Every structure is written in C-alpha cells, then in structure tokens.
Amino acid sequence: MNKSNAVRVETVGTAQVTVSRRVAAPGNMANAETGYLLPKSGKDNPADLVVDEASLGNILSGAGAGLALFDNKFRLVASNAPYAELCGLAPDASLVGITLMDLIRMASRARGTSSDEVEVQVDRAMENLRPGGSYTMVHERLDGSLIEVRRACLTNGSVVETLRETEGHQGVVGHQIADMARERLDQALSAMSDGFTLWDREDRLVMYNRRFVDLNPGIADIITPGITYKQMKSRAVARGLHDVDGVERQEVLDYLLCQHANPTEPHEMQLADGRWILVSERKMPDGSTVGTRTDVTELKRRELELKRATEKINAKSLHLDTALENMTQGLCMFDAGNRLIVANQRYLDLYGFSADVVKPGATLREILTYSVSLGNYTPEEAEVALEQREARSTLMERSTVKQRLKDGRVIAVMNEPMADGGTIATYTDITESERQARELESYNAKLEASNRELQDFAYVASHDLQEPLRKIEAFGDRLQRKHGDDLPEQGQMYIDRMQDAAGRMRRLINDLLSYSRITTKGKDPVDINTDELLAGVLNDLSVRIEETNATVTVGDLPNLMADETQMRQLFQNLIGNALKFSRPGVDPAISVTGEEENGQLVFKIADNGIGFENRFKDQIFTIFQRLHGRLEYEGTGVGLATVRKIVERHNGTIDADGRPNEGATFIVTLPLGNEEF
Amino acid sequence: MTLRLVVADDDADDRMLISEALEESKLRNPVDFCEDGVDLLEYLRREGRWEHLKNEQLPGLILLDLNMPRMDGRTALETIRADQALKRIPIVILTTSKSEEDIIRTYNTGVNSFITKPVTFDGLMDVVAAVKQYWFEIVALPPSSD
Numbered sequence: 001m002n003k004s005n006a007v008r009v010e011t012v013g014t015a016q017v018t019v020s021r022r023v024a025a026p027g028n029m030a031n032a033e034t035g036y037l038l039p040k041s042g043k044d045n046p047a048d049l050v051v052d053e054a055s056l057g058n059i060l061s062g063a064g065a066g067l068a069l070f071d072n073k074f075r076l077v078a079s080n081a082p083y084a085e086l087c088g089l090a091p092d093a094s095l096v097g098i099t100l101m102d103l104i105r106m107a108s109r110a111r112g113t114s115s116d117e118v119e120v121q122v123d124r125a126m127e128n129l130r131p132g133g134s135y136t137m138v139h140e141r142l143d144g145s146l147i148e149v150r151r152a153c154l155t156n157g158s159v160v161e162t163l164r165e166t167e168g169h170q171g172v173v174g175h176q177i178a179d180m181a182r183e184r185l186d187q188a189l190s191a192m193s194d195g196f197t198l199w200d201r202e203d204r205l206v207m208y209n210r211r212f213v214d215l216n217p218g219i220a221d222i223i224t225p226g227i228t229y230k231q232m233k234s235r236a237v238a239r240g241l242h243d244v245d246g247v248e249r250q251e252v253l254d255y256l257l258c259q260h261a262n263p264t265e266p267h268e269m270q271l272a273d274g275r276w277i278l279v280s281e282r283k284m285p286d287g288s289t290v291g292t293r294t295d296v297t298e299l300k301r302r303e304l305e306l307k308r309a310t311e312k313i314n315a316k317s318l319h320l321d322t323a324l325e326n327m328t329q330g331l332c333m334f335d336a337g338n339r340l341i342v343a344n345q346r347y348l349d350l351y352g353f354s355a356d357v358v359k360p361g362a363t364l365r366e367i368l369t370y371s372v373s374l375g376n377y378t379p380e381e382a383e384v385a386l387e388q389r390e391a392r393s394t395l396m397e398r399s400t401v402k403q404r405l406k407d408g409r410v411i412a413v414m415n416e417p418m419a420d421g422g423t424i425a426t427y428t429d430i431t432e433s434e435r436q437a438r439e440l441e442s443y444n445a446k447l448e449a450s451n452r453e454l455q456d457f458a459y460v461a462s463h464d465l466q467e468p469l470r471k472i473e474a475f476g477d478r479l480q481r482k483h484g485d486d487l488p489e490q491g492q493m494y495i496d497r498m499q500d501a502a503g504r505m506r507r508l509i510n511d512l513l514s515y516s517r518i519t520t521k522g523k524d525p526v527d528i529n530t531d532e533l534l535a536g537v538l539n540d541l542s543v544r545i546e547e548t549n550a551t552v553t554v555g556d557l558p559n560l561m562a563d564e565t566q567m568r569q570l571f572q573n574l575i576g577n578a579l580k581f582s583r584p585g586v587d588p589a590i591s592v593t594g595e596e597e598n599g600q601l602v603f604k605i606a607d608n609g610i611g612f613e614n615r616f617k618d619q620i621f622t623i624f625q626r627l628h629g630r631l632e633y634e635g636t637g638v639g640l641a642t643v644r645k646i647v648e649r650h651n652g653t654i655d656a657d658g659r660p661n662e663g664a665t666f667i668v669t670l671p672l673g674n675e676e677f
Numbered sequence: 678m679t680l681r682l683v684v685a686d687d688d689a690d691d692r693m694l695i696s697e698a699l700e701e702s703k704l705r706n707p708v709d710f711c712e713d714g715v716d717l718l719e720y721l722r723r724e725g726r727w728e729h730l731k732n733e734q735l736p737g738l739i740l741l742d743l744n745m746p747r748m749d750g751r752t753a754l755e756t757i758r759a760d761q762a763l764k765r766i767p768i769v770i771l772t773t774s775k776s777e778e779d780i781i782r783t784y785n786t787g788v789n790s791f792i793t794k795p796v797t798f799d800g801l802m803d804v805v806a807a808v809k810q811y812w813f814e815i816v817a818l819p820p821s822s823d
Binding site: 466467470471473474475477478481506 | 688690694697773794796797798799801
C-alpha cells in the first residue's frame, strides 16, 4: 500500500473523478487507513483536451467563472476577465506568459496572504500538478468572500485553473483548514474502536475506517471507496456471511437493504467468527447515511453471564419466596434501624395487617402503632414490645416473647438478632398448643389433687378404721374374758372366728396405712451404707431365717442415696417374701446382689422358692392382689405393692422374673442419686 | 385422803373400757369421767354439772385424750398449764395418736407421760395397772390444793 502523499487519479464511470488518497498518519497512527471520495467539482475533467483558438475564446468568454490555461511549463496561455478579477488583478491586465507560481504569489499578495503561506501554496501546486493530478482549495479574500480554486493537470502536462466565488462552507475556514480537519478526522476515525462508515445519498461508501474493515472480515477484500451498500451486502450474503437457518439468502439481503434504507433502532448481528456487532445507522438530512459498528462480543458475554447469574438468583429467590410464603410461621426481617425489609403474607395475616401499611421501609414503631389501631394490643403493650426489641438487639441475644392478642390468640414472637444489627422475627400462632398446655396443666393439677385425695382417703380411712376395730377386738376380748365360760362351745368358736377376722383386718389396715405413708410420710434421701442396711434387715428377720433354715447370701453392694426407712422396708419385704414363698421341703437360698450399671443401681433379690408364672407379673405388684390362698401363704398382698411404691417414689423401676417351682428374681433399678423427690 | 382420778375421753367405749380396766386393777381411788376439754375444765373449776364437787379436792392425776370435740386435749393441756390453780396436776396423755408431732408438742407443754392406747384390753389392763402403781403408789404427788 502506498503510504506517501502520492496522488492517484482514477476514472470511475464517466461522470465522476475519484481521488483516492492514502495518508501517512504520524506516530502511532502509522497504520491508519482511511478512504474518502471527493465529489467531482465539474464536468470538465477530460483526460485530454484539444481545442482551437476560436473555440478557446468562446469557452473563455462564455465561462461564468474565472478560467486560465497554462502550458506544460505552467506558463499562462489564455485567461478571461473574471480570472484576473478574481485573482485581485486588473481585468484587462495581460497575464500571458506569467507562470502559475508567480500568479499564485501575485494573487496571494493581493489577498494579503503572508509570504510563508504563499510558498506553502506554491509547493502544493508543484506537488499536485503532475499529469492527471488536480486539487481544489478555497481562499478567503480581504472582503471575506470565498473563492474556490481548482487546478487540474491534464495528461499532456498543461494545467486548467478555474476560480469562482463560492457560498463558502465552514465560515472562515479555508481549504487548508478543511484539509487539516480531514486529517484530524482521519486520525480520529482510525483511533475509533467502533467501525465507522459514511454512505452518500447514492449509497456509495464515502468514508470508512480500518475498524470497519476489521469488523467485516468476510468482505474485507471488497471494501473500497465508492462501493455501494447493496454491492457490499450482496457479496457478503453470497458468501454466506449472513446465513440464517431456514431463510432464503435473497430474503436476508432484502431485509438488510431495507433496514439500511430505513435505519431504526440499533440492532445486534453475529459475525461468522462468533463476534457480536451492534450496528447503528442514521440517515443524515442530506440523504447520506452514517453507520457505526461496535464489537459488543465482550458486552454480550457479560450480559449473558449477568443474565445467567440473575436467573440463578431469581430461581433462588423464587425458592426463598416460595418457602417464605408457604411457611406456617409469620416472618419478617428488620434492618438495624428497625425498618421492615421483608415480611411474608402469613405475618400480615396473623395480625390482620394490610400490605399497603406494613411494607418494606415501615418502622417497627409504625407497625406497632398500626397494630394497636387494629386492636391487637394496647399502646402500653406495644411500647413494652418496642423497648424489648431495642434492648435485645443491643444485647445481640435471641428473645422469645408470648403475645396475647385481644382476640385471645397467643403468638410466640422470636427475635433473632443478625450480625448487621438487624433482626429476623418469626411469629408462631401457639394458641392451640397453649390451650393444650393449659388443659394439660389443669388435668395434671386435677390428677395430683385426686391422687392426694386418694392418699388422704387411704390414710384417713385406715386411721379411722382402726378405732372401731380396736373396740371390736377389745369388747370381743372382754366378752371372752368375762363371759367365755358361760358360752357353749359353738359360741366360743364364733368369738374365736370374730377375733381372728378382726386381727386380719388390723393387719390389713396397718399395711394399708404404711402403704399410704410411703408418699405422705416419706423422708428426704440420705446417703445409705447398704451393707449396714442389709445387716439390719437380716437381723430383724433372723428369727424367721432360723426357723426356715434359710441361707441368705449378700454380695458386695453399692451404696445408695435414698429414704433409709423405705429402703429398709424394701429389702425387708423382698427378703421376707423370698422366705415366705419357699418350696415345701426345700431350704430357702436367697441371694442379694447389686451393681452399678449405666449410671443406675441394679439390685437383684433371687430365691429358689415356688416362683410364679410371668403372666402374673403385673398382678403381684398390685395392692391386695394375691396369687395364693390365704391359708397357703399368710399375708395381705400389700408387701410387693409397697415395694413398688417405694421404688417409684425413688424414680426407679422394679421387675420380676418368676420360674414356677424354681424360684423368682426381683430386679430393682434405682437412679444413682436422688437429690429430692 | 384418797386422791381422785379424772379421765377425759370423748369415746364412751373407751371410757367404759378404761373404767373396767381400773376396776380390775383394784384401784380404790374415786374416778370421774369427762367427755371433752370443755367438760374437763368445768370439772377442774367445779362449774356446771360439776358444781356439786365444790368441796372436793382437785384430782391427783388427769388421763387426757387428745382428739376430742369442742376443745381437744392439746388446748385443754395448754389451758391447765397456764392456770395457776391447776398447773401442778400431773397429766398423762392416753390417746390413739402415735404422731411424733403430738408427742413433742405435749411434752413441750409440760405433760408428764404420753401413752398410746393399747389395742387389746389386756394391753389396756397393763397400762392402767402401771399408771395406778406409779402415780398412786410410788410417786409423791403435789398437794391437791393451796
């Protein structure tokens, strides 16, 4: 590519002269390329011009403009009056033989142009006026009017100069200034990151920059000044650069042309290499079209990324929204200034709030005041709630408050402070569970009262029953003592049976009394030396042990913390039971063992007695329940019930394992420590 | 001079049994029976139905039941101990109660003995015999009047 200031003349068609000039831009603009097309200044620019004298005279005098002809040595051959006049010289001055350069100097001096400037003009003429070269410039005269000067060098070396007054463009700006502007424009266009095109009213490419070529890689070879938009696009479409699936190329081309002819909104277009271009075209008032093409690939990529991220966020947000709106709890979030950030519908429903009032930005105070106006609670309650919220958020601790609304509902409000000073509050309608809790409470109280009554009854009944029983026994005794001898044998027998029954009733009453005293007269737990306790129990049972010829083995027992009297009773009843339910003819062998197991104390009392079937297991612990006839085994059926009651009072459990005619094992499990009952 | 003995018990059966037990123990001292605390205080002060004993000396011993209507034994005990004329009379509690609280409280109020009513008549006989022997044959009682 020619980077000098050389001028090339091309003939395009018959009506236009195209001057394509390659400009070497300074510095970093070295690669800049710009093409532009100058509109032809007249129809007279033939390659060769041969005329005779007469015709010449006619031409000169007939021409409206100043006209001068120079030979190939730049000496004036002929000129007309307007020429001299427009040069600022006398109309009748004889100019023949004067060189063009001298005439330039003369005319410049007449215009008052500085000598330096004049020499620039002379140099310019020398440079441009080579065969086929031409240039146009505009001079400003002293009176401010403008003269357009056109000089063209014919192929034979002769020069035609035309001068004419011009309307003047750009005010005082002369052609040199226009040139400078053009150069700056060149630089600016080259520096542009956008592709730039200027199409004239006939849709020919007038001006474009390198970026435009770069953005049209498929047709870079055909982009050249003068090409029409249609030519360019036809080629591009033919090369498949605009192929759209399922659309005829002609259709695509028609579309492109139509869009170019009536540019509307900027539109995006993808290049075959994948890049995205934003094409923006605009019709100018003079019918030309200015187009810019911006590479928006990166923008597009970011846009896509953003879109994907947004979609992700939206999806997440949708999930959150779904969760928020479908949760059974009311939820809202307040910022550090106690202004509402978000609230779900459930929250609004709980308090009967309108979303128009309770909306993001509303302060807690406003919401509470509104809530008071709806009658949810009193202004005092609202004030307390507000103070609590403020106090809690400073302390950064979670708080739970039960709100009793005027309509009777109970709302549990949990305020969870956030790190940024805000609060997440959840609201749960606990009316139903509160009601159930109250019911349970009252039920428990009733049950306790009933239990107490039952115990009181057992105690009072057994206590009061003692009195008449004592009389029965006493008077029975008197009867026997004083009048026994007077009675027949049968009367004696009746008294015996009566006294026997009275004695059984006494034992029953006493057992019932001691049974009821387990809870009413229980003592606080103390540390118990189990070995000593067992020694005491065995001592109390020593007579029966001897009588039954029993062997009682006591293992190494862990100490325990319990009501000592009751523990004594427990072991006494269990060992006593084992002695009582021995097998006829078999000496009782009883073992008492105990150990710590999983944080509990487990005692086992095993015997080799008559045992029992395990299906009766529950029965043996029930008060007054007996598995055996009274005559077989004496007893009231309170012993094991008492044991169970003692165990239960100590938060323990009791179990039994019986094997008929083999023996039974009672397993008592007690917690390690009972601080209180 | 033979000292009198007064028994305060609301239970007619018990009064009869005690009376019979005292008879069988061959107690020669006269015995009076009151039915509650109010009756006992009237007896001691020779008021109401006891006016006819105005000239009799105060009893040498009181056998007192605790659970009685109108005025119970505890209140009667406190009233007697607070009365200058009566406070020296020895009092033996004879009751069905075995409660520790009663035992402690009555001893604190200056009772001389606390006996739980025996269940059988034989037991009652033993108690009555012991009381008779101790209080009327061994112990020196304070003068019955100022």
